[in-house]
Amino acid sequence: MTAIDPDFAAFIDGLPKVELHLHIEGTLEPETIFALAERNGVELPYPDVETLRAAYAFHDLQSFLDIYYAGASVLLTADDFHDMAAAYLARAEADNVVRAEIFFDPQTHTARGVPIATVIEGLTRALDAARARGLSCDLILCFLRHLSEEDAFATLEAALPYRDAFIGIGLDSSEVGHPPEKFVRVFAEARRLGFRLVAHAGEEGPSAYIVDALDRLAAERIDHGVRSLEDPDLVARLVRDRIPLTVCPFSNVRLRVCDTLSEHPLKRMLDAGLAVTINSDDPAYFGGYVGDNWRDTVAALGMDRDDVVRIARNGIDAAFVDAATRLRLHDRLDAHVAGSAGEPLVRDR
Numbered sequence: 001m002t003a004i005d006p007d008f009a010a011f012i013d014g015l016p017k018v019e020l021h022l023h024i025e026g027t028l029e030p031e032t033i034f035a036l037a038e039r040n041g042v043e044l045p046y047p048d049v050e051t052l053r054a055a056y057a058f059h060d061l062q063s064f065l066d067i068y069y070a071g072a073s074v075l076l077t078a079d080d081f082h083d084m085a086a087a088y089l090a091r092a093e094a095d096n097v098v099r100a101e102i103f104f105d106p107q108t109h110t111a112r113g114v115p116i117a118t119v120i121e122g123l124t125r126a127l128d129a130a131r132a133r134g135l136s137c138d139l140i141l142c143f144l145r146h147l148s149e150e151d152a153f154a155t156l157e158a159a160l161p162y163r164d165a166f167i168g169i170g171l172d173s174s175e176v177g178h179p180p181e182k183f184v185r186v187f188a189e190a191r192r193l194g195f196r197l198v199a200h201a202g203e204e205g206p207s208a209y210i211v212d213a214l215d216r217l218a219a220e221r222i223d224h225g226v227r228s229l230e231d232p233d234l235v236a237r238l239v240r241d242r243i244p245l246t247v248c249p250f251s252n253v254r255l256r257v258c259d260t261l262s263e264h265p266l267k268r269m270l271d272a273g274l275a276v277t278i279n280s281d282d283p284a285y286f287g288g289y290v291g292d293n294w295r296d297t298v299a300a301l302g303m304d305r306d307d308v309v310r311i312a313r314n315g316i317d318a319a320f321v322d323a324a325t326r327l328r329l330h331d332r333l334d335a336h337v338a339g340s341a342g343e344p345l346v347r348d349r
């Protein structure tokens with residue numbers, strides 16, 4: 001990997017960042033998994049932290065998901081959900097994250113008998129504390145796409161008493177064989193209820209899943225979307241409509257979507273005019289948090305200051321925030337750019 005200039009590295013580290021693709025269950029570090037297992041008397045299929053960490057040698061999405069769902073089995077009480085989210089939020093603030101939109105997977109927990117109220121109460125308590133410190137953050141409830149649409153409908157219904165606790169609906173888990181069309185009606189219902197809509201698409205699945213997520217689910221952002229490059233008409237549409245793609249470089253390497261970071265398509269996507277953003281997906285499993293993704297990806301792809309600012313701006317434009325918050329986030333980015341060495345970048349408003 002090309003070493004980057006220390007001033008440029010400091011510029012990236014200090015950048016006000018938006019994180020739009022982060023699964024809260026993917027922030028459980030192995031040490032936390034063992035601590036919670038002990039606290040809750042849960043038996044894990046791994047003898048110790050080292051053995052668990054050694055199992056993080058994934059060959060595809062499913063090999064990761066199997067371990068990720070096993071890790072989440074230690075979460076039982078509202079305090080567990082609180083502690084997990086509080087740890088992530090503190091880590092995000094250390095990376096200068098100014099806006100976080102956080103996925104959670106209720107079905108992973110309700111299937112084990114944990115009430116959705118417990119999940120939402122614990123997460124909300126952590127988010128409220130972070131908001132009080134000045135971080136803008138919200139939750140997005142994801143349906144597990146390997147389960148049925150009926151199960152998704154039941155989950156939406158169970159979550160509705162807490163509808164003020166989350167702003168949007170997403171779609172995650174095993175992609176291939178579980179196309180967007182499986183969830184058309186439940187997404188339509190979520191849209192009718194006023195939720196923002198996102199969907200994982202084009203991670204392992206074909207670019208046609210991205211088209212379907214847009215056309216059939218009315219997804220406003222695509223999570224991953226790296227396979228969009230396989231379809232020039234789709235790229236033209238994504239560019240024209242400024243559809244944000246929440247790209248997760250470390251994840252794509254660890255799940256073998258691409259071989260190495262230096263072969264990652266992020267820079268090609270940016271150069272094609274796509275509204276790409278940088279995110280960590282499941283940082284405890286993929287070798288780093290969002291700041292690590294930024295630093296190493298910029299270095300590996302030889303991106304420059306203009307690229308970095310463009311990606312940061314894409315994140316702010318893609319966030320589900322009101323106009324005043326968006327302006328404030330752009331102002332923070334402008335101040336960072338103006339306060340660092342180099343030519344200030346002019347932006348149209």
Ligand code: ADE
Binds near residue numbers: 174
């Ligand atoms: N759940 C957690 N991480 C995921 C990913 N990268 N793709 C699909 N589902 C997920």
Ligand code: ZN
Binds near residue numbers: 281
């Ligand atoms: Zn994801």
